[in-house]
Amino acid sequence: MPKSKKSSRSSSLHQHVAPAKPYSTARNHQQQHDDHRKTTASTNLIAPNTSIGQHFLKNPAVVTSIVQKSGVKPTDVVLEIGPGTGNMTVPLLQKAKSVVALEFDPRMVREVLKRVQNSPEEHKLRVIQGDAIQTKWPFFDLCVANIPYQISSAIVFKLLAHRPMFRCAVLMVQEEFALRLSARPGEALYCRLSVNTQLLAKVDQLLKVGKNNFRPPPKVESRVVRIELKNPPPPVNFVEWDGMIRLLFNRKNKTLRSVLMTKSTLKLLEQNRKTLQSLQGQKATTTTSAMMTDDKDENESIQDILERILAKPEYKDKRARNLDLDDFLELLADFHSEGIHFAS
Secondary structure (H helix, E strand, O other): OOOHHHHHHHHEEEHHHHOOHHHHHHHHHHHHHHHHHHOOOOOOOOOHHEEEEEEEEOOOHHOOOOOHHOOOOOOOOEEEEOOOOOOOOHHHHOOOOOEEEEEOOHHHHHHHHHHHHHOOOHHHEEEEOOOOOOOOOOOOEEEEOOOOOHHHHHHHHHHHHOOOOEEEEEEEHHHHHHHHHOOOOOOOOOOHHHHHHHHHHHEEEEEEEOOHEEEEEOOOOEEEEEEEEEEOOOOOOHHHHHHHHHHHHHHHOOEHHHOOOOOOHHHHHHHHHHHHHHHHHOOOOOOOOOOOOHHHHHHHHHHHHHHHHOOOOOOOEEEHHHHOOHHHHHHHHHHHHHOOOOOO
């Protein structure tokens, strides 16, 4: 009997490699998938819906390891994203105060509810059906999530911005994405995601999960990571920070000067300066001479400031791919001291 025909009672949902915007497009695929399932699976088998990236975790040892490494406490409210058939939900319920399970697939909602029906854990479970990105999350102490690659960044950024702060999140993601979260300066995978995540959180690589642990096997390996928010968070305006980081990592292999001296960037920075001056009521009195100043002169003014900052030894000929958090924090402070802002 092929492994794909095992009972779904012994498998847990892992969402993986879905098409772009998997949740927004899933409704268009659901009926077609259900019709196909009737002809390809027996009545007691819940087939994975690959249109939203479902892969069933078939190794109970991996489930046990994830629950153990999550460090769930008897007083915890756990948010589980993608509970699937409930294989991880049940042991979480046995250890936690309560579990809020957020699931998109209505088939899985029914399945996880059946898993705990008439059990001692039934009253500790609350299930929310919805899109994990669009749905407002309730309070939680700990998050456990199995998420597809296409929404991994969105989920991580939502976790980083979530308030009130939670203790940690334990996520199953594709291996490359997991390595990006903890990549260091100079490494090939070092990117905007790396910098932003490490600014706000500590990331630990917990477990490597081979693709053969899933039914059907995905095309890539997976990893389990733990994200622990820094408390208190760093005193940084994240919108400003991300505006700068986004610009610099658009071309991370170019020098800082090459990235920032483009006409479009100079224009953006000048517009931001004008907007902030106007909002702060500090716009300089316009003289006849100033009114004659054209856009080119204004851009040159911003350009001169950038030239002065980027000529410093710590920034000269430097590239975003090689800068660490302290370098970026110092660079942003220098820009702000000269009136350069990346958000209006």
